[in-house]
Amino acid sequence: MNTILENPTQTTLANAPAWLADRRTAGLEQFKALPMPSARDEMWRFASVGRLSIDGFNVTDAPAAETLTALVERSNLITKREGLSVYVDDSPAAFEGISEALSAKGVVYLPIAEAIAQHPELMEKYFLKESTELGSEKFFGLHAASVKAGSVLYVPKGVEIEKPFVNYYWTSGARAAVFPHTLVIAEDNAKASVVDIFFSETEENEALNVSVSNIHAGAGANVFRKIVQDWNEKTVSFQLDTTVADRDAQVKNVAVNIGAERARFENQTRIEGPGADVKMYSLTVAEENQEFDQRTFQTHNAGNAVSDLLYKNALLDNARTIFSGLIKVAEGAQQTDAYQTNRNLLLDPTAEANALPGLEILANDVKCSHGATTGNVDEDELFYMMSRGISKRVAMQLMVFGFFEEVIEKVESDELAENLRILIRNKFESKIK
């Protein structure tokens, strides 16, 4: 069998420009040259790298038309939107482009291939240019060589778009390898919001995901990105996300992670201008034998900026989570405010939470803190509710959903928030004893 690990093939798009071919070749070289992660690697500390395998996954052919139709139908988490793309095993299933009014203002929302054909300069400047530096360089190489599905959003200076652009990435075929890519470029004072949703067709189809998302927020830009990851528990997933924030830019990332057998989530923020404000929020519900491996990096290269991170994990059964975060304040980046919080709620004694909250501070006039807590449901709170006649089961549910709500409400959309609550409920409500 021709697996992507043994013989990764570069995706070739029609009339691909030379720069793209170079980046794909470089990616392939990087993938081949770098070893698989090992337990000795600090970047993979606590991850069960011994069980990590990407063997036997392949790029698949386009699924049958009825599969595409059915999945487009199921792509219904958000109805009020500005644009929509649906991919199934990296094949396009649906695309709702932008209105003519937005087009006239210079906004671009296109599938990657079309963006390369129509806006080569823009794509040369941004596409596959930014990657995380958190240990998955090998997989970024594989992504660069293989990516074909994904959407590009470009919002020119001063254009503000309220409604979100929604991208669905589905897996369907047997042992399919997918490489979704979301690229968001918000020029100075532009405003945009994007939702990326990762779903599996069934509970059974095994898949490998290596997705990349890059956000470039210009001076004073405002970007809001939401991620819903609900792969089935037969999926191995790598999400390599970056944000670059210029002067006074405001960027907010909210991720809700529910699925995958093992999910590596790298989220890197680079602050390049004063006054920037970047938020990184995440909620993870881990059960059975799931492993969520989260690595974050907040780099402050400019002073007077703010970054704030909150990662909450709830764990059941034999699930494992790893939160490894680093705040780095570069020399001279004075008046930085950087915060990092990790909260782990252990709902079963066999679940395991690991926390590695790190700081590297090279400037003295800063406010930086991090906190990590791990614990069970507060017995006193539980007792309080039970003494008021609430059954233990209901009290537990209230407390666990209360724990989630802090992140869920940050999506700032009643429709999406409610859909997220349903997804989470479906996953584990029955398990709360």
Add this chain to the structure above:
Amino acid sequence: MSDTDIQDEAIKVDTEKGNFKYPENYEFDAGVGLTEDTIKYISDVKNDDEWVREFRLKALEVFKKKPMPTNWADKDLENIDFDKIRYYLSKGQVPARSWDDVPDDVKETFERLGIPEQERKFLAGVEAQFDSEASYSRMKEDLEKEGVIFVGSTEGLAKYPEIFRPYFGKVIPTADNKFSALNSATFSGGSFIYVPKGVKLKQPLQAYFRINAENFGQFERTLIIADEDSEITYMEGCTAPKFETATLHSAVVELVALKNAKIQYITVQNWSSNVFNLVTKRGMADEGAEVKWIDCNIGSRLTMKYPGVVLKGKGARGEVLSIALANDGQHQDTGAKMMHLADNTTSNIISKSISIGKGRSTYRGQVHMPKHLKNCKNNTECDALLINTNSRTDTYPAITTRGENNTVQHEASVSKVSAEQIFYMMQRGLSEGEAMSLAVNGFVNDLMKAFPMEYSVELKRLIDMEMEGSVG
């Protein structure tokens, strides 16, 4: 003489307190570099038992095989040249029981450091190590009658193998890390202490480590066993002259607190700025026992030290309180490890670091609740104070939690001395330097209270001294 003059006077004396040396004249010298012959020489001089010889030689093999931990640690480690170090230097293997019997230059050394004076004032016993061996060792007679043993490592293993051998190298195995292996091969000096059941020492025992020779490596080995319901406080201090070349200090300290025993281990590390201080310290706490590390690092070029407690018995408690001060050219890479292996165990880590100039302080910690335990608690607080714009601090904790009703919390913060604070104090007539000193002392004040009086006074002075000229 005004008050300020007195203060200055005290500081001046202190600055030069450790920075002097006497001519090198040693009867026993293992030469330069590390080979099997070096180890055999040390064993011969010490007249080691056969099992100790084997232990050392095996450790040498482990040391050679282990890589430097440079995948995560400071690259400065690569500057240690193991072939240029002298591994054993002494004037004799038997410590004197009276200061009168100590060779003059050694006696003068410790007198200048104030050790005999402290002994008279508040200590239950003192051991003073000069390069590889203790020159002086004495404990109050009544303690001896109660069965307390306070000897050096050689004497401990030779005379009391039935007490020390079962625990020797058990809390910190040879292969724990490269430097614990190096120590296991070359160890000399240090304290072996046994406190019998129910004996509670009211006054601390103290060891003082002095490096006098250049290009030297000091590898003392300490093992403290506190039997059931006993209590002991142990303090160590250290100094070395300022040499041009690098000096290596690599100790192994093992503590064993049996049921309901309490051990408190206090370190004031004030090595000169050419010393690599790479120390492995770990305690084992049985049921209801308590191990407390109070660790203060002011000197050295690079310190790597993460005192740990293995909480092996139900209800055991572990604590690490640490203060680190990193000045220009220094890297204080310190931290703590707490291994929870039984129910109802609790641990507490409080770490405060101050970085001055280009100094770098790092907190590295590990809290581990790997098994399906119940009702374990850990609290970790790391506060860093950065004095200058180019000072640096890092925090790298690693926390693993499982089990029922366990709680772990970690908090870290980074701050600077606020301009308002300094302005306020200067308005009231303090100089900028004094104001800064006061603010820094305030930052560590609550931890300082954990130290015995004599030590906290000494510490305050050291901090004042290090802060001199750091403003502006």
